[in-house]
Amino acid sequence: MIGCGGSILGTQRAIATEHAAQGILANLGRLAADTQPIVLCFDQLDNIARTSEGVIDLQAIFNVNSTIHNPRLRNFLVIISIITSTWLKELIHVVYKGEFRPRLLPSPTYASQLFSIEVSRVGRVGIAWNEDPNLTSFYHVMNACRRAVSLDLCQQLLFIRSEGIGKPGNQGYEFYQRIFTDTPHRHITPSLESVQFLATYHSLVNAAASGELVIAGTKPSIDDLESLLNESNVLRECDLLWDLDLLNGRRPKRQRVSKRDRPMHQPIEIRGAELSDVRTFLLDLLNAHQLLGRQVLVNAGVNQFPMPPATTIHQLVDQLQQQEQLQVLGALNNPDEQLVCLPLPHNETRSHLSTS
Structure with missing residues (x-):
């Protein structure tokens, strides 16, 4: 078959141009007309280039699909799979050199969210991380965790999540209560x-x-x-x-001053360098999430930095808007309902404001 295909296509030397490559693909599509479609699978893409604004350049990947679709090449199926939850695995590989299993369950459905490591004093430790606010997704992850525990695939399960877990009556919530109430398994809220x-x-x-x-x-x-x-x-x-008990030695103490510990009679002095750190943090957070509620952004700044009060961070948001480093959308007299995003084109900004 390979020899026949090679003679039909005439691929006797390296393909020099994109046009020639498209011709080869068209011929392959014709050969597959009487059999099965040719599947081009770009699986588990992670190291994706970014645009000048720091955003993942998905368009460059989807251009592959356009290259096949626009010339009307037939009998091709393009599958693009993008990984978004490998961060923790990457960092664990730095500090942990023991046995690492990328899958906790045989099923590949939640392979990226459930994995396990071997800890000498505990045994097999399963780790799951899910931040999808959709409670249907939460239910499926909890069901996968329940299966892992019932099949005795791990001696301890560590579940990482800062999003909500639903309420009584939700099946995902009920699974959560069974797994993490009076058991060696733990729920960890990441900072x-x-x-x-x-x-x-x-x-x-x-x-x-x-x-x-x-x-x-x-x-x-x-x-x-x-x-x-x-x-x-x-x-x-x-x-x-x-x-996650992955580090040895003494855990460093956080030196952080809470608001109620500050003497009320002493004014809070905020240096320019501290405000610069807050400004950088707010912009980095916004770059990561693209769109946030104003109050969510301010609260994140208050939790991250002990000194600037919320009023100062609100002023900093207004200042960043004046400098066109971010855009505030929504009613001017109601900050609680405002949204903050990266600067939009002027015509798009007017469209957002007119519908607010």
């Missing part, structure tokens, strides 16, 4: 700082894999990057790794 660690390392891994990361004039490999992180001990500040 925003921990998510920042994961996201930052994920970006560094992608940059190292593509050869775009430069440190001290050299381009480190992923192994070099792991060694650098271990030598610096910076990951000892990641609360989630401590919650």
Whole structure:
């Protein structure tokens, strides 16, 4: 079959142009007309290039589909699978060198969300992470966790989630209560700082894999990057790794001053450098989520930084809008209902405001 196909297509030398490649694909499609469609599967894409604005360039991937669709090439099926939940696995590989199983259940449905590691004093520890606010998705993950526990696939299950878990009467909630009430299994709520660690390392891994990361004039490999992180001990500040019992030694204490601990008679002085850190944090958070409620953004700033009060962060949001670094949408007299996003084109901004 290969020899026949080769003679029919006439592929005696390397394909030099995109037009020639499309001709080859068209011929392959004709050969497949009487059999099965040709499946082009781009599976588990992760190291995806970003646009100049820092957003994942999905269009570059979907252009592959357009290249096949526009010339009307027939008998092709294009499947594009994009991974969005590998952050924790990447960081675990840095600090944990024991047995790692990428799947906790035989089924591939939740393979990216459930995996396991071997811990000497505990045994097999399953780890699941789901932040989908959709409670139907939460139910399916809880059902998968229930199966893993009932099949004795792990001695302890650690479930990571900061989103809600529903309420009594929801089946996902009922599964959650059975799994995590009076059992060795634990529910961990990740801190925003921990998510920042994961996201930052994920970006560094992608940059190292593509050869775009430069440190001290050299381009480190992923192994070099792991060694650098271990030598610096910076990951000892990641609360989630401590919650998962992946770090040894004494856990560092957080030196944070709560609002009620501040003397009421002393004014709060905020330095320019501190406001600069807050400004950077707000913009980074907005870049990650694209669209947030104004109050959600302000609360995140208050939780991250102990000194600036909410009123100061609100003023900072207004200042960033004046500098056209972000856009505030919604009624001007009701901040609780306002949305904050990255700057929009002027015609799109007017459209949003007119419908608010």
